[in-house]
Amino acid sequence: MAQRGGVVSSHLRFGAKVLSPQITPGTADLLLGFEAAEGMRWRHMLRADGLALINSGRLVPPVVDLGLYDYPEDPVAAVRAAGTRVFSFDASAIASELGDARLGNSVMLGAISDYLPFSAQVLEQCILKRFATKKPALIELNRQAFAAGRAAAAQAAQAA
Amino acid sequence: MAAVMPAPAQSRLLMSGNEAVSRAVWESGVRVAAAYPGTPATEMLEEISTYPDLYAEWSVNEKVSLEVAFGAAMAGSRAFCAMKHVGLNVASDALMTMTLTGVAGGLVIAVADDVGLSSSQNEQDSRYWGRFAHLPVLEPSDSQEAHDFTLAAFELSERFQTPVILRLTTRICHVKALVTVGERSMHPVAGFTKDVGRWVMVPGAAGRRLPLMFERESRLRSEAEVSPFNVLETGADRRVGFVTSGPAYMHVRERFPDAPVLKLGFSYPVPFELVRKFADQCDQLVVVEEVEPLIETEIKAQGIAALGKDILPRSGELSPAVLGPAIARLLGETVAEAPVATPMQVFPRPPTMCVACPHLGVYYTLAQLRNVTVSGDIGCYTLGFGQPWNALDACISMGASMGMAHGLDKGRADSEKDKKIVAVIGDSTFMHMGMQGLLNIVYNRGNVTVLLLDNRAVGMTGGQNNPGNGHGIHGEDAPRVDFANLVRALGVRDERVHVVDPYELPTLFKTLRQETKIAEPSVIITNRPCVLTDDFKARSPFMVDSDKCTGCGNCVDIGCPAIHVTRREKVIKNSGKEVELNFVRIESSACTGCGLCLQPCAPDAIVPVGELSMPIHVVKKN
Numbered sequence: 001m002a003q004r005g006g007v008v009s010s011h012l013r014f015g016a017k018v019l020s021p022q023i024t025p026g027t028a029d030l031l032l033g034f035e036a037a038e039g040m041r042w043r044h045m046l047r048a049d050g051l052a053l054i055n056s057g058r059l060v061p062p063v064v065d066l067g068l069y070d071y072p073e074d075p076v077a078a079v080r081a082a083g084t085r086v087f088s089f090d091a092s093a094i095a096s097e098l099g100d101a102r103l104g105n106s107v108m109l110g111a112i113s114d115y116l117p118f119s120a121q122v123l124e125q126c127i128l129k130r131f132a133t134k135k136p137a138l139i140e141l142n143r144q145a146f147a148a149g150r151a152a153a154a155q156a157a158q159a160a
Numbered sequence: 161m162a163a164v165m166p167a168p169a170q171s172r173l174l175m176s177g178n179e180a181v182s183r184a185v186w187e188s189g190v191r192v193a194a195a196y197p198g199t200p201a202t203e204m205l206e207e208i209s210t211y212p213d214l215y216a217e218w219s220v221n222e223k224v225s226l227e228v229a230f231g232a233a234m235a236g237s238r239a240f241c242a243m244k245h246v247g248l249n250v251a252s253d254a255l256m257t258m259t260l261t262g263v264a265g266g267l268v269i270a271v272a273d274d275v276g277l278s279s280s281q282n283e284q285d286s287r288y289w290g291r292f293a294h295l296p297v298l299e300p301s302d303s304q305e306a307h308d309f310t311l312a313a314f315e316l317s318e319r320f321q322t323p324v325i326l327r328l329t330t331r332i333c334h335v336k337a338l339v340t341v342g343e344r345s346m347h348p349v350a351g352f353t354k355d356v357g358r359w360v361m362v363p364g365a366a367g368r369r370l371p372l373m374f375e376r377e378s379r380l381r382s383e384a385e386v387s388p389f390n391v392l393e394t395g396a397d398r399r400v401g402f403v404t405s406g407p408a409y410m411h412v413r414e415r416f417p418d419a420p421v422l423k424l425g426f427s428y429p430v431p432f433e434l435v436r437k438f439a440d441q442c443d444q445l446v447v448v449e450e451v452e453p454l455i456e457t458e459i460k461a462q463g464i465a466a467l468g469k470d471i472l473p474r475s476g477e478l479s480p481a482v483l484g485p486a487i488a489r490l491l492g493e494t495v496a497e498a499p500v501a502t503p504m505q506v507f508p509r510p511p512t513m514c515v516a517c518p519h520l521g522v523y524y525t526l527a528q529l530r531n532v533t534v535s536g537d538i539g540c541y542t543l544g545f546g547q548p549w550n551a552l553d554a555c556i557s558m559g560a561s562m563g564m565a566h567g568l569d570k571g572r573a574d575s576e577k578d579k580k581i582v583a584v585i586g587d588s589t590f591m592h593m594g595m596q597g598l599l600n601i602v603y604n605r606g607n608v609t610v611l612l613l614d615n616r617a618v619g620m621t622g623g624q625n626n627p628g629n630g631h632g633i634h635g636e637d638a639p640r641v642d643f644a645n646l647v648r649a650l651g652v653r654d655e656r657v658h659v660v661d662p663y664e665l666p667t668l669f670k671t672l673r674q675e676t677k678i679a680e681p682s683v684i685i686t687n688r689p690c691v692l693t694d695d696f697k698a699r700s701p702f703m704v705d706s707d708k709c710t711g712c713g714n715c716v717d718i719g720c721p722a723i724h725v726t727r728r729e730k731v732i733k734n735s736g737k738e739v740e741l742n743f744v745r746i747e748s749s750a751c752t753g754c755g756l757c758l759q760p761c762a763p764d765a766i767v768p769v770g771e772l773s774m775p776i777h778v779v780k781k782n
């Protein structure tokens with residue numbers, strides 16, 4: 001479904017002992033929305049004082065273009081209005097500037113890296129290591145994307 | 161992919177269940193592994209094919225893959241076969257008799273149930289096949305167990321000379337967790353021993369093997385009673401004791417840390433004595449299993465009191481959030497779940513065909529045909545049922561488009577004499593189970609127009625190699641099937657076989673209209689590759705010249721996700737009719753220049769972004 005433009009959601013739990021791989025709605029610490037409306041779709045997974053980091057970039061699906069549904073006017077504002085703490089910026093635009101929309105993933109991972117219980121470098125090294133084994137040519141671009149996302153999130157946090 | 165050096169023994173790796181099973185297959189010294197792709201099982205063979213020193217193949221369907229693995233096991237090799245749940249239905253004919261012969265080398269069949277229907281035509285509990293075929297079933301609960309149970313399954317298979325079912329679910333297959341891996345060990349291969357009483361299942365011989373099968377089943381039940389995979393965990397809160405298996409165990413443990421739990425990793429044959437012993441320690445039993453009440457029904461039949469699907473959902477995935485309230489209600493407690501925010505209302509995002517997918521033109525064309533019923537099949541092209549095409553009317557199982565179309569033809573109502581019957585089938589699905597249906601149409605003088613969508617890929621499952629693209633599992637050259645010759649050989653007359661470029665809409669339309677008018681079987685084969693394969697060559701992109709766009713919206717009907725409506729406008733035409741105009745833009749960074757949308761655009765508003773990289777032969781309909 002991922003490659004066919006459907007909804008993709010992943011749950012990540014870590015700690016000394018993890019049993020169920022599923023996160024119970026209303027209990028997540030962090031929500032990483034890779035697309036604006038998708039951030040809205042999964043807001044309910046967060047606990048009341050959880051933090052949402054949402055890419056304000058949009059991927060408009062065909063059902064909206066066909067006039068069957070409306071794209072929300074401002075998904076980020078809607079999440080905020082629902083009482084959730086949100087840091088948001090246009091990760092898609094940053095990725096396009098760097099030359100490839102797919103870099104948006106590394107931008108968003110950079111964005112979340114300062115809100116995890118371990119240092120941002122750990123996450124960065126993990127990502128770059130994966131590229132080193134699979135596509136070494138992409139290491140530098142992803143390093144830049146990660147750094148740009150980190151900076152953008154810090155800025156968004158100041159603004160919020 | 162080429163073989164890489166596997167990580168050394170004792171490494172701790174983050175692995176999906178599929179990866180963990182694959183590693184264990186290699187560690188077990190398996191010599192032959194075969195599969196046909198299907199979510200959520202696909203990654204097993206993909207991963208296994210990267211390990212050195214074993215033979216791996218994509219077979220043309222699950223039945224063949226199981227027969228291949230069984231053959232290897234007859235020869236004394238350890239063999240492995242993986243499939244999604246519905247694949248075991250396809251393979252079941254072979255399964256139901258190999259349980260009589262048993263195996264020489266270890267044979268493990270991994271079957272992955274898509275609980276929750278993330279990407280399947282049904283939800284089913286394949287553990288039934290264990291009962292039906294009297295075969296042992298192992299159910300891991302996480303990646304480490306997926307690894308360890310696979311190793312144990314081979315040992316069990318050889319000790320009892322039986323195929324073993326390793327039952328996985330989507331949650332096990334796809335969740336990544338830490339796994340400690342082990343060493344590879346090799347097993348001597350004894351070779352095939354001629355033994356007609358065992359390997360040739362004629363009635364007399366099969367009849368003699370039946371008692372052996374039942375005797376084996378009872379020995380397996382004794383084994384399950386003492387298996388280290390069936391674990392009785394005591395707990396302080398004995399109001400409810402949980403009997404559970406597979407991923408459901410994790411949800412139970414998470415939600416009820418103090419409850420007694422009987423975890424059945426070796427879940428069939430059910431160890432009744434162990435269940436009885438457990439029941440004595442708890443006030444009441446609740447069986448928590450995905451997805452049918454199998455263990456539950458069997459222990460109830462033994463006279464052991466238990467609840468299960470009486471209080472839990474009959475379908476879909478379980479989770480701590482589902483279990484909590486159900487058990488609270490059972491205990492008469494107020495449901496003190498944390499107040500959970502309700503999901504916000506957002507448009508759905510159904511899967512759709514790719515930008516420039518060669519199927520787009522086919523459905524655009526089918527949507528223009530009148531008085532037609534489209535018998536569909538399984539693959540990316542199933543999505544043609546949806547907007548904007550609405551051009552696929554039925555789909556049940558792989559290959560069924562052929563038989564269903566023939567039945568729609570023969571069973572047509574008197575009022576539907578002129579109805580045209582079209583069957584749409586992908587290349588991989590045709591080779592999987594469609595060829596026989598076409599032969600049947602020809603033989604029985606049916607009247608069906610078959611659209612065989614040859615995109616040289618198993619698109620839906622990620623573009624695996626297959627006989628249609630002429631590459632083997634490692635990407636090496638392999639003999640490539642010639643579909644035109646194949647359908648001719650099945651008896652479709654030469655004049656009724658057409659190979660058409662699916663990006664040439666007028667030709668497609670003309671051929672389809674002509675063939676649906678002729679009262680005999682015909683086959684229209686499309687010949688352009690899936691865009692996600694290396695065979696696909698992107699061209700320079702297009703954009704919309706907004707000065708020229710009249711808002712007719714014709715291009716939107718192609719259904720390419722790169723085309724976006726920027727503005728809608730209602731206008732009253734001279735005739736007095738109100739029409740809606742849709743002004744569009746093309747997301748040029750996504751457009752790969754297939755040229756489809758240019759064809760229905762009357763004012764030529766769709767223009768190249770830069771220079772054309774290749775001349776594009778757009779044939780316009782007047």
Ligand SMILES: Cc1ncc(C[n+]2csc(CCOP(=O)(O)OP(=O)(O)O)c2C)c(N)n1
Nearest residue numbers: 198538539540586587588589617618619620
């Ligand atoms: C019995 C069975 N096995 C496997 C699958 C998984 N599956 C879904 S579609 C598909 C094949 C699609 O390939 P093709 O027919 O070539 O169509 P495409 O997706 O390329 O358009 C497979 C293997 C299934 N649904 N049922």
Ligand code: SF4
Nearest residue numbers: 514517540619690691
């Ligand atoms: S994966 Fe291939 S067949 Fe499937 S929608 Fe995309 S282009 Fe079409």
Ligand code: SF4
Nearest residue numbers: 720751752754755757
């Ligand atoms: S040419 Fe048109 S239909 Fe083809 S990929 Fe580009 S936008 Fe989509």
